[in-house]
Amino acid sequence: AQTVTQSQPEMSVQEAETVTLSCTYDTSESDYYLFWYKQPPSRQMILVIRQEAYKQQNATENRFSVNFQKAAKSFSLKISDSQLGDAAMYFCAYRRPGNTPLVFGKGTRLSVIA
Amino acid sequence: GAVVSQHPSRVICKSGTSVKIECRSLDFQATTMFWYRQFPKKSLMLMATSNEGSKATYEQGVEKDKFLINHASLTLSTLTVTSAHPEDSSFYICSAVQGAESPLHFGNGTRLTVT
Numbered sequence: 001a002q003t004v005t006q007s008q009p010e011m012s013v014q015e016a017e018t019v020t021l022s023c024t025y026d027t028s029e030s031d032y033y034l035f036w037y038k039q040p041p042s043r044q045m046i047l048v049i050r051q052e053a054y055k056q057q058n059a060t061e062n063r064f065s066v067n068f069q070k071a072a073k074s075f076s077l078k079i080s081d082s083q084l085g086d087a088a089m090y091f092c093a094y095r096r097p098g099n100t101p102l103v104f105g106k107g108t109r110l111s112v113i114a
Numbered sequence: 115g116a117v118v119s120q121h122p123s124r125v126i127c128k129s130g131t132s133v134k135i136e137c138r139s140l141d142f143q144a145t146t147m148f149w150y151r152q153f154p155k156k157s158l159m160l161m162a163t164s165n166e167g168s169k170a171t172y173e174q175g176v177e178k179d180k181f182l183i184n185h186a187s188l189t190l191s192t193l194t195v196t197s198a199h200p201e202d203s204s205f206y207i208c209s210a211v212q213g214a215e216s217p218l219h220f221g222n223g224t225r226l227t228v229t
Contacts, residue, residue: 043152043205045220091157098214099146099165106157 002027004094006105013082014113020067021077021108023092029053032096034068034075039089039107048090051075079110087112116142118210120221127198127228135193135224137208143188144210148218149181152205161206164191198228 003026013019025034036048051059051068058066063083067076079086089109093102117140127133137147146165150158162183164170170183180202182194191210195202207223 043207043223043225045158045207045209047217050217095218099211101148101160101163102158102209102218103160104157109155 002029002032002094002096002103004092004103004105006092006108008108009106010109010111012111012113013079013086015082015084017082018078018080019082019110021079021090021092021110023075023077023105025073025075025092025094025105027073027094027096029096032094034066035093035095035102036064036066036075036077037091037093037104038086039091041088045091049077082112084112084114086110116140116210116212116217116219118144118208118219118221120208120224122224123222124225125227127226129199129228130197132194132196133198133226135195135206135208135226137191137193137210137221139189139210139212139219142210142212142219144191145188145213147185147191147208147210149183149191149193150207150209152207152223154205158207161193195226198226200228202226203228 005024032053034051038046049061063080089107091107092105119138121136149161161176162170162172164185172178185191208221209218
């Protein structure tokens, strides 16, 4: 079974600074998708960024970028120019191809200090 | 973008009663819906996979007779918590997918409190 590990239960960052959230995963598949989701206090699940495993190029969405290391099975999220609104729980997730569910890590709570 | 509506957003029920949670895909046909449970400050744990017109597939440790899932149409799946107990109190969230390789879209979740 696939597993997703987030080793940082909590992280904090100064406003305007950069922070990196770690994620590793375990799978025997060669084709899959990786995601970072943000969950604010409202508990709504917001997709931050998505990476296809077959793509070598790291995904980027404005201030959010990933460092995808397929051989190491690592998928970290970098948030640049952190804003107060970035404070939330962040979940790393894995998905096999097909009509399959997301498998989530335990999450990292990010605090942004003004 | 695709919208998934989950209702109710909050519900309080008495121990021993049943409560139904609805998950609707508003602008697409959802061949598959997934039900997750989230304990406070914890991750989302998959409870079951629901395919339209067929029986749900439950994850290990999830009681299918307690958590009844029905996916009778391509736009609606329901989760019924039967004979609810205080330990069933949790945040339940659904997600829907139109087809293979399509992105998952989440409902806004339901906070269930059993007194």
